Amino acid sequence: MSKLVKSIREAIELAGLKDGMTVSFHHHLRNGDFVLNMVMEQVAALGIKDINVNASSLFDAHTPLQTHIENHVVTGISADYISSGLGRAISRGIMENPVQFRTHGGRPSDICQGKTPIDVAFIAAPTSDPMGNCSGKYGKSACGSLGYAYADAMYAKKVVVITDNLVEYPLQDWSISENYVDYVVQVDAIGDPKGIVSGTTRITRDPVGLVMAKHAAKVIEASGLLKDGFSFQTGAGGASLAAAKFLKDIMLEKNIQGSFGLGGITGYMVDMLRAGCFRRLMDVQCFDLTAVESLREDPRHQEISAMHYASPTSRSAVVDSLDVVILGATQIDTDFNVNVHTDSYGYIMGGSGGHSDTAAGAKLSMIIAPMFRARLPIVTDRVTCISTPGEDIDVLVTQGGIAVNPRRQELAYCLKDAGLPVIDIHELKEKTEAITGKPQPVRCGDRVVAQVISRYGDVLDNIYNIPEGTK
Secondary structure, eight states: OOOEESOHHHHHHHHTOOTTOEEEEOOTTGGGBOHHHHHHHHHHHTTOOSEEEEESOBOGGGTTHHHHHHTTSEEEEEESOBOHHHHHHHHTTOOSSOEEEOBTTHHHHHHHHTSSOOSEEEEEESEEOTTOOEESSSSTTOOSOOGGGHHHHHHOSEEEEEESOBOOSSOSSOSBOGGGOSEEEEOSOSBOHHHHOBSOOOOOOOHHHHHHHHHHHHHHHHHTOOSTTOEEEOOSSHHHHHHHHHHHHHHHHHTOOEEEEEEEEOHHHHHHHHTTSEEEEEEEEEOBHHHHHHHHHOTTEEEOOHHHHHOTTSSOOGGGGOOEEEEOOSEEETTOOEEOSBOTTSOBOOOOBTHHHHHHHOSEEEEEOOSEETTEESEESSOSSOSBOGGGOOEEEETTEEEEOGGGHHHHHHHHHTTOOBOOHHHHHHHHHHHHOOOOOOOOOSSEEEEEEOTTSSEEEEEEOOOTTOO
């Protein structure tokens, strides 16, 4: 028996895809992904219309979706993140139906509960055997963890694995097992390795970023959470990595060993594991080649599913055991609500991903952001879009001071006692506007182009269209 079929087109036909159905994709190949575009080309060629695309994230590589939207092949999109290439078109009103933004925890939660059923899931697999046992750890397109694809494979009505590295049965050390897979397709390439992962992830050298990073590490130290058993997540941005570097120095100096590092794993988190700062890494996606290699070779580096990572309806999720998370923001308002969905002009250029999941779960959720970008203040009276509610954000770290959510007064006292520059967020806003001037309000239309769904399933906010003629 073999599940191998000759082409993506044949797999689509065998899976019974029809008008109005839902297909799903995962984003571990990120901006190097070929699979989504290859599949949707064949869907369009077969004359299938009115398709809903449920993708864990969409990148600039996926801008060909715009043509499929214009031709009514795609009429619905659900994603955790959409980059600006497609996001600007959505903000202009190209979709008839609003995009549904979920979180990295909310998406698998809704899939598992049957709220967002998937008819056919397409799994981009860097290595697979003919029965569909597959992994992201091996092959020319290796991306590491396949954590965001687990729910799709487990709950879709039909599952198609697409690989460019077919190996003999049985593949050892698989991520997704054959019992979930219906068909396997071998293609020449599932992605461009240059876009799948970067060779290195660099710590910022910007003086402003370094100031913020030092402050962030000192906040963690002063919070009382930095002790044996400490758990931590940070992003792949330069300032976030610099904060991890300064934190590493403190942990080594004080001989503190944390329990685990979490999230999208970078080479720098691998360095912290190897230096003894953590006992484990819990990995839902790899951000660079060092992380891929570590996941493949080091048993302390564990692959986890998105359900295990952050689902609010799982029996438990790792985010609920998280001590500290460092996050970013495009805007934060005086109530500590954070926007990571739109840019300063209101255009879609991102999404929550795991932002609001980790903020809700962590004991200390910290935003690192400069006072302003391109002379536009980071702090505003009301964010254009609420991605993460202010009740889940504890601290904002900028080069101009550290603002603490008023509900965390005890933390504010600890930071002041440590000599850190604590500032009221309203004062920080005024301080910034004295430099930049008061910005003009974002010009939005009255048509909803996207809904932000909280990790618990309710509508957190709406994103409105940007009229023609707006910058």
